Amino acid sequence: MQFFLANIVVLALAAGASWWLSGYDTKVTGENEREDLIRRTIRCGVTLFLVELAFWSLWRYWRYDDRASGMAYLMFVLPLALIWCGCLSELVSHGFHWLIDPEDHREFDPHKNRRDLDMIASLVKNGRKEEAIQLCQMLKESGNVSVQTWETILEHLGVKPDSVKTPKPLTEAYHLRAQGKLDQVESILNSLLAENPANVDAALLLTRLYAEDMRRSDKAYEVLRSLEKQPHIPSAHIEFARRSIDEWSHPKAKQVVVEAQPESLDELLAKGYFGTAIEILERKIEEQPADFDSWLKLAETHGQHCGNINRAEKIIRQIEINSAFSPEQIQLARTKLAEWREARLHRG
Numbered sequence: 001m002q003f004f005l006a007n008i009v010v011l012a013l014a015a016g017a018s019w020w021l022s023g024y025d026t027k028v029t030g031e032n033e034r035e036d037l038i039r040r041t042i043r044c045g046v047t048l049f050l051v052e053l054a055f056w057s058l059w060r061y062w063r064y065d066d067r068a069s070g071m072a073y074l075m076f077v078l079p080l081a082l083i084w085c086g087c088l089s090e091l092v093s094h095g096f097h098w099l100i101d102p103e104d105h106r107e108f109d110p111h112k113n114r115r116d117l118d119m120i121a122s123l124v125k126n127g128r129k130e131e132a133i134q135l136c137q138m139l140k141e142s143g144n145v146s147v148q149t150w151e152t153i154l155e156h157l158g159v160k161p162d163s164v165k166t167p168k169p170l171t172e173a174y175h176l177r178a179q180g181k182l183d184q185v186e187s188i189l190n191s192l193l194a195e196n197p198a199n200v201d202a203a204l205l206l207t208r209l210y211a212e213d214m215r216r217s218d219k220a221y222e223v224l225r226s227l228e229k230q231p232h233i234p235s236a237h238i239e240f241a242r243r244s245i246d247e248w249s250h251p252k253a254k255q256v257v258v259e260a261q262p263e264s265l266d267e268l269l270a271k272g273y274f275g276t277a278i279e280i281l282e283r284k285i286e287e288q289p290a291d292f293d294s295w296l297k298l299a300e301t302h303g304q305h306c307g308n309i310n311r312a313e314k315i316i317r318q319i320e321i322n323s324a325f326s327p328e329q330i331q332l333a334r335t336k337l338a339e340w341r342e343a344r345l346h347r348g
Helices: 002-022 033-064 067-100 112-125 129-142 147-156 168-178 182-195 200-213 217-228 235-249 265-270 274-287 292-305 309-320 327-347
Strands: none
Touching (some): 002 033, 002 067, 168 200, 182 200, 200 235, 265 274, 265 292, 274 292, 292 309, 309 327
């Protein structure tokens, strides 16, 4: 009875572990779910068969001291090692990358906030409002920009600031400002800053209150200077507030200057239109699956320009299993991937 219970437990553990580990197979790309399922099922089925034979051999060796069964056990274990060595190495590789960059696949850039704000301004200036709103939503989820910054930017884009979730005191300040009760707003914000001088949201709203509503840019700059003295305040917030104070103090007629759309992929990438470039490349690949240059450029866009090494790795794997590409092209793709990964490690 103990033998059968132990056998069931071993098979259950082997089934769960092998199915989980099969997800690290480099040939499992997620592009063709049916092929991935068949590949993983065959690998796990063969594994369970060998585990069962190895279990029986080990049991006989332990129970009857049968040396022949001990040798048979080793014969069954060795194929298991060969079957899973690739997945194990991929698992170790993912673990190593997790240690040096835990759960964060974005490229490290100390000036990222400033570049993101500049990118939004460029999109708005070029009349690409929808893309600007999408970028705002991405940055909103990342939590890298303050609530007041979002309130101002989204208001410029025609999105109501009520959709932005804010702490209760700030919510009250927003409502009171909309009602024209400026003195009460000033009192609430000054109280928040007295409790926490590094409260970026309260400071930015107070600078806007002084500059735009009360026409007291001198007080707005005073709040800004106080905020600059606080530690760990992102420079992007300071620069945004400084530019905004001048805009709020001297409102100008809004003008939309539409620039010529970049024509080549290199121009799109140089100007930061990564989403547009990715769409063009994916469309080219769909029309011409054997276009190696488009595959490699797509991987480069994700891995080098967007800092998404994981996505670039998946694209390189698709190149590896594509019979249309030569060994030289596959080796070139692997070399490029190694260069992008090394470059990101140096930047980090």
